[in-house]
Amino acid sequence: MVDIPSIAASVSSLKQHLETHRYICSDQIATAVYLAYHLRKPVLIEGPPGVGKTELAKTTAEMFELPLIRLQCYEGLDEAKALYEWKYGKQLLYTQVLKQTLDEVLQGAKGFAESVKRLHEFGDIFFSEEFLEARPLLKALREERGCVLLIDEVDKSDHEFESLLLEILSDYQVSIPEIGTVKARHTPPLVFLTSNNTREISDALKRRCLHLYIPFPDIALEQRIVNARVPEIAPQLREQLVRFIHDLRELDLKKVPSISETIDWARTLLLLHADRLDSELVRNTMNVILKFQEDIESVQPELRSLTDKAVRS
């Protein structure tokens, strides 16, 4: 078991620990985790796809050795899928099984009113915790040691779902009509929300969160990231490919290559036993970094000059 408070004692220690888990980050990102831990506030992470938004939550969970509970958002996600649901099947089965007992209970009861009264004495057994199917959000609140809750791509969900999140994010509790309010066990979860900005997140949600924007890293940082993820790659090739990717990001593309593409590319080149970039190699592996035919075609004519530039400088 790791000692969480000592890891989270300072920003630099957090950064160091994240690095030992192969997540290389800027000070700002480490500060976000630091504040999230100490202020117990959720973090809303925005940025272009593939810069490591989801990865940050995963690594944090790994670092603190806490369970990671992940909720993937999509259009139409509702409370039954995100929060809780009653186990209808179980309820039904139990009523069937208990029919006998029920008959005994109701024996001698005269009239409808008295039967109902007797039933009432047994309380709302069927709507108690045993019949509650916990979905990710509720599960996260019930984790004994706390956990990392990742609400992925929150921008894909509907407005209604966002409002549903508000209670959890600000008070770490949910209200279930039949049972009452469920509060987080003594350590509330660390919450990360990610968004690709396909739509504007409401102000109410933003207000409750720390807002972290992760941009593309600079060349030095990206080199370190590649080094951490693909340590086998030759330093010379690493420098060249990172420079190439950075030049590519300057171009007008439909989808610019992100860090995950850089890493994939590094792995590909490693597999091909390359030790330096040349335009033929780049041409053949283009589809690893560019995901649209249009983009590939528009880069094609400039390939040679781009490669030369990356190799030479």
Add this chain to the structure above:
Amino acid sequence: MDQLLTNFIRALRNADVRISTAETLDAFSTVQLVGYRDRQLLKDSLGLVLPKTPDEKAAFDTCFDQFFSFRERSPLPTSDEAPTADSAQPGNADAGGSGESQGQRTGQGEGANNSTQVAEGTSGAELLSGEMSAAQSALGQLLTRANTIEINMAISAAGQQVNVHEIELFTQKGVYTRRILEAMGHAELQQEIFTLTASDAIPDRHLAQDLGRRRDWLRERVRDHVEHQFLLHADVTGRRLRESLLRDLRLSTLEQRHHRLLQDLVQRMARKLVAAYSRRRKIFRRGQLHVPRTLRRNMKYDDAIFDLQWKSVKTDKPKVFAICDVSGSVANYARFMLMFLYSLEEVLPKVRSFAFSSDLGEVSDLFARNDIDDAIALALRQYGNGSTDYGQALADFRKLCLDDIDRRTTVIVLGDARNNYGDARTDVLKEIYDRARRVIWLNPEPRPMWNTGDSEMRHYSPYCHQVDECGTLTQLERVVSRLLQSQR
């Protein structure tokens, strides 16, 4: 320290970063946690708590740098004998502090001023250096004493006197700097330096040089002070005023430099409309019990009906076709209407746009690929040249996508209908009119101008469900809002 943070938040709000009270409280607990000692840490931390969009983050960065400028202030130039202890005062003592608790300082400041004048008779006679004469003017003495705190208080007091907190525009910075200097007795100092320079005695000239250096230092100080006050107090009122004017200004008369502000305005208006109409849509989603599906879904529960399924009404996703005249006279209006329509993506997901001056072409792709600003510029460049020909444009439109127009389509035509006396081709418009749900003609010209000269409004309007004037943003907003209503 709390005062410092409050002031900073105030400056941020002035810089258009929206900060709620809850966030202010968060900022306080953040500062409690990280402290003021590590500047970068403080910046990173507050940057996570306060600004919530990339734009706001940029504003935050500049604001933070300006506000917490621990810029090494050049220490007050000292002559050899002048006490150096005070001038080594750390710069940050007044970096944020000069704006804070002004009222409290006024009293002190004036007190200090008075005491300076009282002291003139006695300590003024005391010679600072064998080779240097003593300064005569009050300000000169204050400066030679080189007590940073005292000088700061004098600056604050002078600022209070000239109402520096009423500063509104950045162009006023110079004026206020001068006024503060004057209130501090800059003129007398200047005069003294002048006479001393002209003097024959060497000690006098020494003093003149020394005072000159101190004067320059003071000017810088005062400028910083004004800058600070500007950050704290300025711009909000000016901006509001400009915005309310812009709303009702004719769009064609707008200058390039207002576009940025106007864009914000359009975006904000659009967001309001989105908020209003997306809530509306939810009501339409509610339906009746969907019996077949409920039975099917509940088979696994032995036909006991637990999981109810509702008929949901498919929301009619409205289709909007916008045909925009982008020739010189109307281009500006087209710009803002397109901006409006594309800002409404959430409630109007299917907008197709067409641009023409003589020939017409679809520009939806441009908007899908570029951000609104670039797309509009591209569209204008591609189709903006050539004399207006509505007949040709309508014919082109018919050829391009008449088949796509159905009962759910709203066609918006934006143009002044000035056809250069060409063939109006009203028959095409009639065809569109017959197929579409609504045809709306927006004319940026004021109503009395319609039907004059080569305007064909008279001939087009019978084939439109609605004809409107849209010269200003307010009118445009009204039209779009009505468009959203009619979608139900």
